[in-house]
Amino acid sequence: MNWEDILLQIEKPGRYLGGEVNSRQNRASGKLNFVLAFPDTYEVGMSHLGMQILYGILANLPQVSIDRSYAPWVDLEAQLRLRGIHLAALESRRPLKDFDLVGFSLQYELSYTNLLNMLDLGGIQLRREDRREGSPLVIAGGPGAYNPAPLAEFIDAFVIGEGEEVLQEICQAVLAGKKRNHDRREILLALAQVGGVYVPGVSPGDRPVKKRIVTDLDQAFFPEEPLVPLMKTIHDRVVAEIARGCTRGCRFCQAGMVWRPVRERSLPRLLDISHQMLCATGYDELSLLSLSAGDYTRIEELLSILMDRYHGKRIALALPSLRVETLSRSMMNAIKQVRKTSFTLAPEAGTKRMRDAINKGNSDEDLLNTAGQVFQAGWRAMKLYFMIGLPGERQEDIDGIADLSCRVAKTAKPRGQVTISLSTFVPKPHTPFQWERQITLNEVREKQDYFKRRIRGGNLTLRWQDSRMSLLEGLISRGDERIGRVIKKAFSLGCRFDGWSEMFRFDLWEEALASEGISCSEHLVERNPSALLPWQVIDSGVANRYLLEEREKSQMGIITADCRTGPCQSCGVCTEKNIRIVLATDLPGGITPLAAAVKACGPAEKFRVTFQKIGPARLISHLDLSAALTRAMTRAGLSFVFSQGFHPHPKISFAHATSVGMESLGEFMDIEVERPAEEEATIIDRINRFLPVGLKVVTLDKIPAHGPSLTQVIAAFDYEISLAQSTQIESIEEKIDAFLRQDAFLVRRDTAAGEMRKDIRPLVLALGFISGVRRIDLVVAYGPEGSARPWDILTQVLDIPVAEAKLARVTKMATRFRKAS
Numbered sequence: 108m109n110w111e112d113i114l115l116q117i118e119k120p121g122r123y124l125g126g127e128v129n130s131r132q133n134r135a136s137g138k139l140n141f142v143l144a145f146p147d148t149y150e151v152g153m154s155h156l157g158m159q160i161l162y163g164i165l166a167n168l169p170q171v172s173i174d175r176s177y178a179p180w181v182d183l184e185a186q187l188r189l190r191g192i193h194l195a196a197l198e199s200r201r202p203l204k205d206f207d208l209v210g211f212s213l214q215y216e217l218s219y220t221n222l223l224n225m226l227d228l229g230g231i232q233l234r235r236e237d238r239r240e241g242s243p244l245v246i247a248g249g250p251g252a253y254n255p256a257p258l259a260e261f262i263d264a265f266v267i268g269e270g271e272e273v274l275q276e277i278c279q280a281v282l283a284g285k286k287r288n289h290d291r292r293e294i295l296l297a298l299a300q301v302g303g304v305y306v307p308g309v310s311p312g313d314r315p316v317k318k319r320i321v322t323d324l325d326q327a328f329f330p331e332e333p334l335v336p337l338m339k340t341i342h343d344r345v346v347a348e349i350a351r352g353c354t355r356g357c358r359f360c361q362a363g364m365v366w367r368p369v370r371e372r373s374l375p376r377l378l379d380i381s382h383q384m385l386c387a388t389g390y391d392e393l394s395l396l397s398l399s400a401g402d403y404t405r406i407e408e409l410l411s412i413l414m415d416r417y418h419g420k421r422i423a424l425a426l427p428s429l430r431v432e433t434l435s436r437s438m439m440n441a442i443k444q445v446r447k448t449s450f451t452l453a454p455e456a457g458t459k460r461m462r463d464a465i466n467k468g469n470s471d472e473d474l475l476n477t478a479g480q481v482f483q484a485g486w487r488a489m490k491l492y493f494m495i496g497l498p499g500e501r502q503e504d505i506d507g508i509a510d511l512s513c514r515v516a517k518t519a520k521p522r523g524q525v526t527i528s529l530s531t532f533v534p535k536p537h538t539p540f541q542w543e544r545q546i547t548l549n550e551v552r553e554k555q556d557y558f559k560r561r562i563r564g565g566n567l568t569l570r571w572q573d574s575r576m577s578l579l580e581g582l583i584s585r586g587d588e589r590i591g592r593v594i595k596k597a598f599s600l601g602c603r604f605d606g607w608s609e610m611f612r613f614d615l616w617e618e619a620l621a622s623e624g625i626s627c628s629e630h631l632v633e634r635n636p637s638a639l640l641p642w643q644v645i646d647s648g649v650a651n652r653y654l655l656e657e658r659e660k661s662q663m664g665i666i667t668a669d670c671r672t673g674p675c676q677s678c679g680v681c682t683e684k685n686i687r688i689v690l691a692t693d694l695p696g697g698i699t700p701l702a703a704a705v706k707a708c709g710p711a712e713k714f715r716v717t718f719q720k721i722g723p724a725r726l727i728s729h730l731d732l733s734a735a736l737t738r739a740m741t742r743a744g745l746s747f748v749f750s751q752g753f754h755p756h757p758k759i760s761f762a763h764a765t766s767v768g769m770e771s772l773g774e775f776m777d778i779e780v781e782r783p784a785e786e787e788a789t790i791i792d793r794i795n796r797f798l799p800v801g802l803k804v805v806t807l808d809k810i811p812a813h814g815p816s817l818t819q820v821i822a823a824f825d826y827e828i829s830l831a832q833s834t835q836i837e838s839i840e841e842k843i844d845a846f847l848r849q850d851a852f853l854v855r856r857d858t859a860a861g862e863m864r865k866d867i868r869p870l871v872l873a874l875g876f877i878s879g880v881r882r883i884d885l886v887v888a889y890g891p892e893g894s895a896r897p898w899d900i901l902t903q904v905l906d907i908p909v910a911e912a913k914l915a916r917v918t919k920m921a922t923r924f925r926k927a928s
Contacts, residue, residue, distance in 0.1 A: 110200065111192070111726065112831075115768050115913045120726035120780065122149035122336040125175075125197030126800035128335040128739075137172025141208045142196045143164055146221035147606075149177040153334065154342040156396065157249065158212060161270055165329040171278055172200050172830060174206075178221040179228065181603060181610070187228055208281060209243045210274075211262070213251025216583035217576060219604035222247075223598040225262070233595065235263050235307070240290055244281065244298075252305075253318075253365055254536045256641035257586045258660050259307040259592060267645055268318030269351075269366075271327050273303045296781060302307050305644060315646035320363065322685045324351060324372045325694070331383035335390075335738065337799055338731040344382040344392035344425065349377055349409070353398040354688070356466045356667045356676070357432075358657055359497065361535035362398055365647045367680040368687060369671055373694040374405050378412060385422060389738030389797065389878040391422045400426040401433025403670075404692045410441035421749050421757075427451070433472045439484045450481055457507025463664045464499050466657070476576035478525075479518040488524045492513060494556045496532040496546035498661065505554060506523040509561040516567045526568045529558060531577035535584055536646040539657035545581040547627075548574050567917075574611040576606065582630050587641040590630075593619045648686075650679030679920025708869040711748045712783075715817075716776045717806040720765070724801030729764035732802065737774065739797035739804075743790055748779040762817030763824075763889065766898065771919035775817055777810070821889050823872060825922040826897050828883040830907075831914035839876050839883075841903055845906050847874060854899040865893040874900070886923075 114120035143162055145152030153157055158175075165173040179187065187194060193202035203209055223233055231245065232238045238245075248266030254510035257266045257851065266273055278644055280301055284294035286847045295756050303319030310316055321327045333345060350371040353363040373379075381393055382921065393413065397403060413424060431452050454474050456462045462469060481489060508527075516525045522920070531551050534543045546554075551574035562569045583590055596619035597605075604610035620627065632928040634640065634653060660667060671677050671688060681687050711807050720732060728737070737757060741747070747757035758779035783790055787807040794804045830836060847853060852868040870893075873886035883905075887895040902910040 111723065112914055113183075113186050113192075114726055116910075117182065117340065118187055119728075120767065121728060121731055122177065122180070123183065123800070124337055124723045124726060124799075125196065126723060127337055128735075128797055128799055129332045130198065130334055131166040131173060135747045138170045139208065140172045140174075140201070140206045141210065141278070142174045142176050142201075142203060143207045144176045144203070144209055144211045144222075144225055146211060146213075146218040146225060147215075147604075148180060150336070150340040151337060152177045152212075153336040154340045155212065156250060156346050156348060157270070159211070159333045159346075160328065161274060162334065163332075164271060164274060164328050165278070168275065168278060168330075170282060172199075173202065173690050176203060176225065176229070177447045178218070178225055178604070184224070184228065184603070193230045194225060199897070200546045203493050204231050204243065206243045207285070208277075210247050211247040211249075211888060213247050213249040213258070214258075215606055216251060216779055218604075219251075219583065219594050220598040220602045220605055222258070223261065223595060224603055227598075234260055236260075238263075240292070242291070243289070244294065246277065250361060250365070251584075253645055253647060254363070254584060254586070254642035255645065256588055257308065257583050257590045259588055259593045259908055263295060264305065265304055265305040265307075265316075266319075267303050267647075269321045270319070270516065271321050273301060273319045276301050277304065277347070278563050301431065308685065310644070312644055315644055317646040318648055320368075320648070320686055321351070322338055322370070322687075323689070324348070325376045327379055331380060332387040335385060335388050335735075335799075337727055337735070339734065342394065342427075343390075343734075344394050345381075345390045346394045346396050347377055348372070348396045349400060349403045349406075350397035350691075353402070354670045355399060355402070355468075355792075356657070356669065358464075358466045358539040358661050359455075359494070359532060359535070359870050361538050362792055364538050364649050364654075366398070367678065368689075369402075370689040371403055371405075371691040371694075373691055374409060374412075375614075377409060378416075381413060382416075385597050386742065387416070389740070389742035391421060391741070392425060393417070394425040394427055395430065398427055399430050399433065401429045401438070403691045406439075406854060407437050410438055414441045416866065420746070421755060429471065431477050432469045434477050434480075436480060439480060450486050450488070452477065452494065454511070456490065456497060456504060456701060457493060457509070457511050458504045461497060461500065461504040461507070464661045465471060465497060466661070466667055468666055469525065471514070474511065475514060475518060478515045482519050487522055488526070489515070489519065490526045490528055492528050492530065494530050494532045496551065496799050498532075498543040499542055505557060509558060511561055512567060516565060519566055524566050524568065527558075527562055529569070530569040531572060531574055533577055533581045533584060534641040535642070537645075537649060537653045537654070541640070541654065542636050542645045542658065543587070544633040545578075545631040547631065548578055551577070573608060576611065576614075578631075579605065579613075579616060582625075582627065585634075585641070586630065589623060589625060593623050593625055596622055620854055632808075641750060648680040650663040650677075653678045711779050711812070712781070713777060713779050713810050713812045713814075714780060715806075715808045715810045716804060717801065717808075718774050718776070718804045719772050720774060720802050721772070722801035723771045724799060727799070727802075728767055729761070733759065733761065733776075735799055735802060736794075736804075740778070740780075740795045742797045743793040744785070745778075745783060745790065745794075746781040748781065762821050763894070765919060766896070767919045768913070769897070769919060773805070773919065773922050775821075775922065777817055778814075820924050821922055822925045823886055823888050824894065824919055825921040825923070826883075826885040826887070827918045827920050828885060828897055828901065829916040829918075830881045830883070831879070831911060833914070834881070834907060834911045836876075836878060836881060840878070842905050843874050843876055846871075852904065854895075854903045856899075863895075867899060870895040871900075874904075 124266045165171050176196045179323040195202050226233055244263045247262045248265045248270050252265040252267055295306050295309050298304050299309045305316040352366045352369040354369050357363050456469050512527045519525050534540045545674050555571050602615050749755040749893045760777045762775055791804050791807050851866045853864045854867050856863045870890055875884045897917045901907045
């Protein structure tokens, strides 16, 4: 059974195809084989900017062959284990065990069982001490690496801090070791000498490994031609990182501490990045990313220029991280010009007292004024994020969340909706709150029950995080090597995708904790500031003295000013000459005009597009194929005509969606675009260069603007169905003859509304079988009553078992059109 046949057995095969637009062909000649591994699904991993950056860096190293791997969903895992097949990388199909380096991104503690599962499925020993010569070196970086202890048994080396420079140095060290025929131990010793690399069992425990920092973002690599996913992802848009780091000093926020200092990209560089990415992908949304986008010192100027350039192209802007007090009317006006993307604010606490304690610093009035402006500007929905269980929390703070939420809801009337999202405070390493206790499950549930009573009905909706997930996140984030054994036990019991509510098995985690003799209460308690902490082998750059001072200020309700606008707070990060705060207002550089970025609208014309989907493209869903075609056409220079309303969409229509797994030599879509300036053949050639493997535009024909739609002119479809060698064919001809003699034949389909029955006999115009080539020829009518599906013919007319039917190769050979009247 080949790879595509295996993918036909699972729910979302598009996760595992590779061959995306802008992906790099695997270089077989690479002297170092590197696979980037993300311990979550494809749609989560492909949304992560860090993976795009690292992929681009490695793809540009001449001696490195780069590939990717994502955590397989449980359906694919079952298939791999059933057939004894190793988890392989997307592009090369090389098993993980055959790479030189496997690099994991540690973004979330509840993905750690996925990491172990990927190692196991990939044929790599779980424990680093069990790996022999020839086994890959397993490295890991990201926020989770700031406490390496829980994964120290499984990871050969941890990358601490930002990876743009250190990753290249790691490759150089491993290449040098391979050239000199060094063994694993010698290569690990060399890696321990690389700045920002912690090697368990090798790096000296008395000298913490200091994080790596990129000092100049303008000079750092950024993926101007990012990978374009084959399916809809969590964040389906291009992302321009406008700044890195934050000095607001929120005392609960690990990211704000460990990614210091603030470094902004210059305005000219950001405009160039944005233009290149939009041109290279065809996306219609641009996200401006930083820990606090509103703090970018030239944010209003940036928004104004971007909207002037791209408003005519209907490209929307998104600012996913905004502080309440930084949002201005001009920013809202810029964001809403194309379409109103989601609006989220994070007040975090319900009272000024609590916000001062966590150094959030904004007021009730800030939030209420901002909320009022948002709804007045036309938004109909807003999300507010609050935390419960913060250090020093009192009942008045809990009441404050409910009261403040109700006051915000009043600003949303009469039609606005406010969603309140509650998360549980988790003390994180390298923050002023790293020593604080985490509240118990019972305490969390008591607080959640209170909010269920206080916040209900009207235009308020309440959401909350699963308290058991927060408990595990806290256990792992501040855990030691003993928690690593718990993670391993939970994996062996079957825990996977613990951050997904439908997959979460807390009972198995409880069993794992009990088997290792671990008490939750022991790990949730307040820590002694003088005690050794598992993560003290890592130097985040922020001095322990500063963290303790901030903890004391929190207890006294004292605010610490942002050192971007006030005096240096001596946190310890900017101790070296080249490590400093970099603001866009201090950076030189003019702005290059983009005269051709916005074109005047020309007359609209309608075209009928014929396209093929063959090979791997047959495994992409109809919606994802539609998105890929739309992006490719945009990238090729076509300007779509858009619908009106709250969320404008390009005017595109399809007649009939072929199912996942079916090939087609002739699919059709109608599009409305501004009159193209080039010949159709030139446009077709350019579109095809921007499509994923197996998807190809064949013709682009102009049609009357007010002519009949596709659904009105299509009459029938011709299919060829090639059966698998394992499928029994002895009685197929008899069953076809019996079917053709009948006047009616009811098939059953399960729908959301229940079982549906449909007579398909009048819809089957021709049905035959050529036994010598094991092929079924099928012609079915298409009209207002729908059509007959090849799947129904296989499973219900011919009684072929479902597992065998999935292995059949179905190809739509032709589409028949009605004769013009």
